[in-house]
Amino acid sequence: DAGVTQSPTHLIKTRGQQVTLRCSPKSGHDTVSWYQQALGQGPQFIFQYYEEEERQRGNFPDRFSGHQFPNYSSELNVNALLLGDSALYLCASSNDRVGTEAFFGQGTRLTVV
Amino acid sequence: GQNIDQPTEMTATEGAIVQINCTYQTSGFNGLFWYQQHAGEAPTFLSYNVLDGLEEKGRFSSFLSRSKGYSYLLLKELQMKDSASYLCAAPGGSAGNNRKLIWGLGTSLAVNP
Numbered sequence: 561d562a563g564v565t566q567s568p569t570h571l572i573k574t575r576g577q578q579v580t581l582r583c584s585p586k587s588g589h590d591t592v593s594w595y596q597q598a599l600g601q602g603p604q605f606i607f608q609y610y611e612e613e614e615r616q617r618g619n620f621p622d623r624f625s626g627h628q629f630p631n632y633s634s635e636l637n638v639n640a641l642l643l644g645d646s647a648l649y650l651c652a653s654s655n656d657r658v659g660t661e662a663f664f665g666q667g668t669r670l671t672v673v
Numbered sequence: 674g675q676n677i678d679q680p681t682e683m684t685a686t687e688g689a690i691v692q693i694n695c696t697y698q699t700s701g702f703n704g705l706f707w708y709q710q711h712a713g714e715a716p717t718f719l720s721y722n723v724l725d726g727l728e729e730k731g732r733f734s735s736f737l738s739r740s741k742g743y744s745y746l747l748l749k750e751l752q753m754k755d756s757a758s759y760l761c762a763a764p765g766g767s768a769g770n771n772r773k774l775i776w777g778l779g780t781s782l783a784v785n786p
Contacts, residue, residue: 603776667714
């Protein structure tokens with residue numbers, strides 16, 4: 561049983577560009593959450609997708625958008641990249657039950673230069 | 674507001690016992706999670722407490738006091754591989770929606786020989 565998979569693992573982009581990160585949730589999971597983790601910080605919640613809709617959102621600008629597909633996989637898009645967007649982007653999958661543990665992918669390390 | 678506090682760094686000796694504390698303030702309460710994160714890797718689930726008291730799982734135990742907004746993670750018989758960041762997290766969000774996880778900054782534990 562494959563766990564949560566993310567692609568790519570590493571990415572280097574130039575300021576002002578756009579990026580798309582991808583996530584496939586663990587089998588049997590229907591909820592995908594995206595987090596941004598800067599070096600030495602805890603993960604910061606970006607948004608969560610369930611039934612192909614954004615269900616909850618953290619304090620991130622509209623440059624951050626996402627999508628969930630019928631097979632529950634998800635994409636995170638970031639437009640007009642800033643240097644401060646450099647971070648580890650983590651995808652977590654879970655079932656739609658409050659308190660259910662989240663399983664994380666290995667993350668995508670994004671570097672904006 | 675919603676907030677989770679934990680010490681930033683701790684040091685312990687191989688074979689010893691260490692306790693990592695976490696205090697939280699969240700809107701509503703739906704349990705508290707502990708995750709372990711090795712450098713450059715994704716967080717992995719350790720424990721989930723929703724009722725007061727101590728839950729033991731091998732060398733790791735987690736304690737919760739809801740009235741005090743306090744939890745701790747207890748690691749026994751420390752091993753070098755326990756050197757990692759330990760993250761405390763609680764579901765938080767607007768009333769009626771507690772699905773996103775609020776994270777502490779993480780406690781970086783160094784286990785010395």
